Amino acid sequence: MMSPESMDAVFQALASATRREMLDIVRNDPGLSVGAVAQRFDVSRVAVMRHLSVLEEAGLIISDKRGRTRHLYMNAVPIQMIHDRWSSEYSGLWAGRMLDIKHLAEQRRAREGRDDEAETDAQKTGEPS
């Protein structure tokens, strides 16, 4: 699904406490400008821009240019895809459980249906009701 290169980019982007903090800031305040993010850090604006571009290239931040200002949004899709990459096996397990429940429910319904017409059914199938 996700190419190995894209996945590398996400992990590399997240392998920095500063960038994770930037991601938190943008997530909590969608549409924040680059300048507003830069204000929260002691490092130079250039360094902030560099971090942001790493996040953007990994697809974790979307920047939307309106007029002269770039507004930033967190994009959770890459993280979701990585999550699903390792967890969908487990959803397979769950689906199996759900199937069991479905079969049980259907058996019960069929049995209850038979109880209503117990006599005719028993005669037809010869099964104990």
Next chain:
Amino acid sequence: MTDAIAKHLPGEVRTSMYRVIIKASIDQVWSELIRTDRPMPFFFNGQYDTPGLGEGAAFAMRTPDGKHTLVMGKVIEFEPPHRYAHTFRFTTSDDPVSIVRYVLKEVEGGVEFTLINEHAASDPVSKSEKQMAQGAKFICENLKALVETGKATMGGRMMLFMFSLMAPITPKAALSSNWPLERAPDLSEISQAAEEA
């Protein structure tokens, strides 16, 4: 305020964005996105019921058997194959109406697909808004999978399967008989909600 095909919310907007790169042509992605002839696995198996997608058109997103309706909306922007936007409300809640936008852009190696949710900032964050945030990730991921591989993701298919099991317990409020196309929400319903707040 009665302009049904105005393209933007009048007041301040709370925006969230979701993006994925799809390895395909822009026409392939667009045609999957606006497909009306069969259920869309990336949209929770909803199927469009509409006289035809185009600016101003009303639609209902119904279950494959047509019995239930998940979502109602009205198209506010339709510019193939780049931009599509519509009003949005779930049938199962009275939460404020919002806007969903899809923006497609050709980039190196494929198409950049962006899904944007817009809510009036004056409305508090609703349960619908939270559900849409979850749904948006599902849509991006599974539209990508469908276009690139011909089917939804493993997790997506499991979820659709569980949905089908839950069909018998869908709330009565979602019955399609309650949701004729006339009930598709206008953009003006959002600004009204915003003014009341």
